[in-house]
Amino acid sequence: MDKAKKKGKVLLVLGAQWGDEGKGKIVDALSKFFDYSVRFQGGPNAGHTVIFNGKKVIFHTIPSGILQENCSAVVSNGVLIDVDVFRNEIESIKRLGLKFDGRLFISPLCHLILEFHKALDSAIDKRSNIGTTKMGIGPSVEFKVLRKGIRIKDIFSKSLRDKLKDILDYAKCIYSSLGESLSDDQNYFDYLRVEEKLLRFGEFIENFLAETDLLLKREIYNGKNVLLEGAQGILLDLDFGSYPFVTSTNTTPGGALVGTGLGPKDIDMVLGVSKSYTTRVGSGYFPSEIKDAKLSQRLREIGHEYGATTGRPRRVGWLDIPILKYSIRIGSIDCVAITKIDTLEKFGKAFLVEKYKVNDKIYEEFSPTMDVENIQTVLREFKISDIKKIFEDMTGVKNVIRSYGPDRENIEFDESFYSFLVS
Numbered sequence: 001m002d003k004a005k006k007k008g009k010v011l012l013v014l015g016a017q018w019g020d021e022g023k024g025k026i027v028d029a030l031s032k033f034f035d036y037s038v039r040f041q042g043g044p045n046a047g048h049t050v051i052f053n054g055k056k057v058i059f060h061t062i063p064s065g066i067l068q069e070n071c072s073a074v075v076s077n078g079v080l081i082d083v084d085v086f087r088n089e090i091e092s093i094k095r096l097g098l099k100f101d102g103r104l105f106i107s108p109l110c111h112l113i114l115e116f117h118k119a120l121d122s123a124i125d126k127r128s129n130i131g132t133t134k135m136g137i138g139p140s141v142e143f144k145v146l147r148k149g150i151r152i153k154d155i156f157s158k159s160l161r162d163k164l165k166d167i168l169d170y171a172k173c174i175y176s177s178l179g180e181s182l183s184d185d186q187n188y189f190d191y192l193r194v195e196e197k198l199l200r201f202g203e204f205i206e207n208f209l210a211e212t213d214l215l216l217k218r219e220i221y222n223g224k225n226v227l228l229e230g231a232q233g234i235l236l237d238l239d240f241g242s243y244p245f246v247t248s249t250n251t252t253p254g255g256a257l258v259g260t261g262l263g264p265k266d267i268d269m270v271l272g273v274s275k276s277y278t279t280r281v282g283s284g285y286f287p288s289e290i291k292d293a294k295l296s297q298r299l300r301e302i303g304h305e306y307g308a309t310t311g312r313p314r315r316v317g318w319l320d321i322p323i324l325k326y327s328i329r330i331g332s333i334d335c336v337a338i339t340k341i342d343t344l345e346k347f348g349k350a351f352l353v354e355k356y357k358v359n360d361k362i363y364e365e366f367s368p369t370m371d372v373e374n375i376q377t378v379l380r381e382f383k384i385s386d387i388k389k390i391f392e393d394m395t396g397v398k399n400v401i402r403s404y405g406p407d408r409e410n411i412e413f414d415e416s417f418y419s420f421l422v423s
Contacts, residue, residue, distance in 0.1 A: 008035070008224040009268050009420070012256050015233030016272035016327040018242070018280035020307070020314060022339030022403060023273045024050050024064040027229045029401075029411045033421040035224040036072050037065020038216065040259030041249040042231030043080030043113060043140070045133040051406045052096065061086050062093065063229050066100055071227075073100065076212045077109035078249065078259020080140050081152070083201045085113075105210040108153040112198075113140045116171045116188040123178040128244075132282070133310050141248040143167065152209065155202035164191040164198075213261025220266060228256050228267070234327040235280075242368065245284025252331055269420065271400070272333035274324060276341045276350070276387060279314040281307050285372045288317035288353045303343040318379065319352040321394050326366040328397055335417065337401035341387060342410070350384045353377045354394070 011030070015021045028050045031037050044060035051057070052067050061081060066073035075081070093100065117136030124139070125132050132138060143149045148167045154160055168189045172182060175189070187193055220226055230251055235241045237251040249255060253270060257263065277299065278288050290296040296316045299305070305314040327333065344350045356363040357376040382390050388399045400417035404410045413421075 005221060006223045008220045008222070008226060009423075010220060010226045010228065010262070010266050012228040012230070012253060012267050012270045014230040014253070014256075014270060014272055014327075014331050014333065015236075015251065016274040016324055016331065016333065016336065017233045017278055017320075018235045018286075019232040019247075020279050020281065020305075021233060021273040021275050022337075023230065024059060025339065025403060025406070025408075026271075026273055026337050026401060026411075027227060028052075028064045028067055029408055030227055030421070031065030031068040031071040033225065034065065034071055034227040036074055036216065036219060036226045037063035037068075038074040038076055038212075038226060038228050038260060039063045039079050039231065040076045040228055041078040041251065041255045042247065043135065043137045043249075044082045044085040045135045045137050045232075045247065051408070057093075057096065060089055062089055062104070063227075065227060065229065066093065066098065066103065069098075072103040072105065074212050074216065075104075075106045075110065076216070076260045077107040078255065079107075079110050080113050080137060080249075081106075081110045082113040082135065083197065085135075087201065087204060104208050105212055105215060106152070106205060106208045107212040108151065108209050110152050111140055111144050111149045112152065113137070114150065114188075114194060114197075116168065116175075116194075117143070119180075119188045120171065120175060120178075123175060123180045127178070133307075138248045143171075150198070152202075152205065155198045156206075160198065161191065161195055164194055168194065216260060216262060217266075220262075228260065228262075230256065234272075234331050235323065237330075240330050240368065242284045242372070245282060269335070270331060270333050272324075272327060272331055272336045272397075273339060274319075274336055275339050276319060276344045276384070277303075278317040278320050278323070279303075279305050280317075281310070281312055281314050285375070286315055286317055287323070287356065287366075287372075287375045287377050288320040289315055290317050299343070299347055302346050303340055318377075319350070320366075320377075321352055321354055322356050322364060322366040323353075324395055325364065328395055329365070333397060335398045335400040336391065336395070337403065338387060338391060338399055339403040341384065341402055342404045344384045344387075345404075349381070350387070351379050351381050352390070352394075354380045 063073040065071040113136040117139040120139040400414040
């Protein structure tokens with residue numbers, strides 16, 4: 001690797017809340033300044049929504065940067081790929097008239113999500129009530145850790161059938177132990193049927209495969225600019241999030257490194273994305289949640305707060321400064337984009353959580369070690385027009401991007417950040 005050449009820029013974009021912050025739209029707008037847009041963790045449980053030529057486009061696995069013709073898309077090794085969802089996503093992008101031959105690169109080290117993973121996910125969630133998307137993410141990661149995962153590269157191995165027999169026998173034991181009937185879902189565990197499906201998928205995806213870790217490193221040190229697109233948010237991180245109500249992968253900068261093969265010195269800047277208020281999907285604590293049902297429903301309707309992947313209504317709350325301070329620290333966030341400011345403008349009022357009171361102690365930053373069930377929030381009303389100054393004063397980081405609507409032209413960049421993008 002010739003590092004004497006000028007290094008390209010690497011920008012990491014992370015969600016600073018519980019996901020659904022509007023990262024897809026921000027990445028879409030930023031991608032025109034970058035040569036590569038990279039998804040590095042998560043799976044189809046993530047849904048990034050972008051308005052493209054007046055149409056709503058929802059990305060589950062492929063980086064939303066592919067909508068910019070100058071930008072190639074990379075699905076790196078940390079991403080979990082659902083065989084059915086991924087194929088449908090590629091076909092839907094083709095229907096938009098986009099050409100991406102030579103612009104989409106997929107790591108053969110990606111683990112696959114199969115139907116039996118989803119069957120296990122549903123069975124487990126009946127008992128745990130975590131509120132997962134039931135898309136097989138957790139079981140796929142579990143099998144990966146047990147060394148019983150299926151990677152794309154395994155499709156092309158002569159030992160695929162033997163590997164599937166071993167994995168599916170193990171999966172059937174787990175499924176039965178959960179009290180589920182194998183006779184109802186036998187096709188999920190039929191190794192010959194699964195093998196046939198994987199072989200067809202291998203033919204479909206083969207031309208997109210590349211050693212993405214090598215590709216990215218080489219291109220960065222040949223002066224190409226790379227945008228790393230996180231899924232979910234820091235509060236859903238497996239280690240640092242609101243455990244156990246979290247996703248099954250790491251959503252912090254560490255996840256970006258493990259999920260791409262890049263090193264800490266390769267990343268130049270971390271951009272966090274936050275809504276002007278807060279949302280989350282599923283169960284788990286949510287300190288700033290608006291308890292008034294009518295008020296929360298009104299904000300939900302104005303902001304169209306329904307999951308891009310599942311359609312589930314999102315829980316809504318006020319902007320939570322202690323949560324953001326925590327995310328900024330854990331994520332090493334250098335600057336922040338604030339989205340959906342227009343939603344608060346239409347709503348007509350805005351509050352933020354200034355600090356927490358827990359068992360008579362005051363906390364200005366969230367910690368997952370605190371007594372989360374007894375958090376009392378200290379609210380403060382603010383002028384929506386002052387959101388940039390208030391955010392910067394209270395968190396200590398610059399707000400460099402503001403979004404006032406669903407379209408690309410509704411985004412405002414600070415001059416200093418724009419200079420970084422074009423330098």
